[in-house]
Amino acid sequence: SQQGEEDPQALSIQEGENATMNCSYKTSINNLQWYRQNSGRGLVHLILIRSNEREKHSGRLRVTLDTSKKSSSLLITASRAADTASYFCATDEGAQKLVFGQGTRLTINP
Amino acid sequence: EAGVTQSPTHLIKTRGQQATLRCSPISGHTSVYWYQQALGLGLQFLLWYDEGEERNRGNFPPRFSGRQFPNYSSELNVNALELEDSALYLCASSPGHRTQYFGPGTRLTVL
Numbered sequence: 001s002q003q004g005e006e007d008p009q010a011l012s013i014q015e016g017e018n019a020t021m022n023c024s025y026k027t028s029i030n031n032l033q034w035y036r037q038n039s040g041r042g043l044v045h046l047i048l049i050r051s052n053e054r055e056k057h058s059g060r061l062r063v064t065l066d067t068s069k070k071s072s073s074l075l076i077t078a079s080r081a082a083d084t085a086s087y088f089c090a091t092d093e094g095a096q097k098l099v100f101g102q103g104t105r106l107t108i109n110p
Numbered sequence: 111e112a113g114v115t116q117s118p119t120h121l122i123k124t125r126g127q128q129a130t131l132r133c134s135p136i137s138g139h140t141s142v143y144w145y146q147q148a149l150g151l152g153l154q155f156l157l158w159y160d161e162g163e164e165r166n167r168g169n170f171p172p173r174f175s176g177r178q179f180p181n182y183s184s185e186l187n188v189n190a191l192e193l194e195d196s197a198l199y200l201c202a203s204s205p206g207h208r209t210q211y212f213g214p215g216t217r218l219t220v221l
Binding site (some may be wrong): 031033044092101 | 129145152153155166168182198208214215217219
C-alpha cells in the first residue's frame, strides 16, 4: 500500500528556478525520507527528517515536516539540468519498512 | 566505499520459469531489503533480511522468497513467473539505522 502521496505528479521548470514538491502521508511516522531516482535506476538517498524535527537543510535541498498536517515538502533551490529525476518521499512506520509514494517527475529545462 | 551491487542488470524469462536475483550490500551493512517497482504501482516493499533471518515481509505471494547468506549478501527468488512480475527489483542495505542505500536494480522482463 502507498502511504506517501506526492504532489504534483510532474513538474517542469526552467534551470535556475526553485522546485517544490509535497508529500502527504496517513499514519504516524518515525521519520520521513526523500529519495531521487534517475531514469529507472537505483534510488539515491537525499535527506532524512525525524518526526521531532520541523526543517532540515542539505546543500540546495530544504525539507520541512508538519506532523500535525501529516505532510512534508522538498525544496530544491537554483535548479540544474542534473536535477531532472523522479523524487520520492518514504515514510518509516517501524519494522524497517519504508513506504514510498508514487513520486514527482521533475524536469529542468535548459 | 563500494555501493550496493545487484546482478544481473537485466533478466528475461518466460511465464512459469523461476528467476534469481542477487544483491551484495555495502560492507558492514547487515540488513538487506528488497523492493519491487512495477510500472504504475510505485515502489512496493518485498522483504527485509537481517543477520540471516527474514524479519519482515510485504504483501506478496509465497512464490516470492529469498535468503541472506553469512556474508550478508542476498538472493531473491521468484517462482512460477507471471507477466505482472515484470518490474525493476531494487535491493537496499542498511547498517541498522533508518537510512537505506539502494543498488541500481535488476530489470526483470517476463514474456
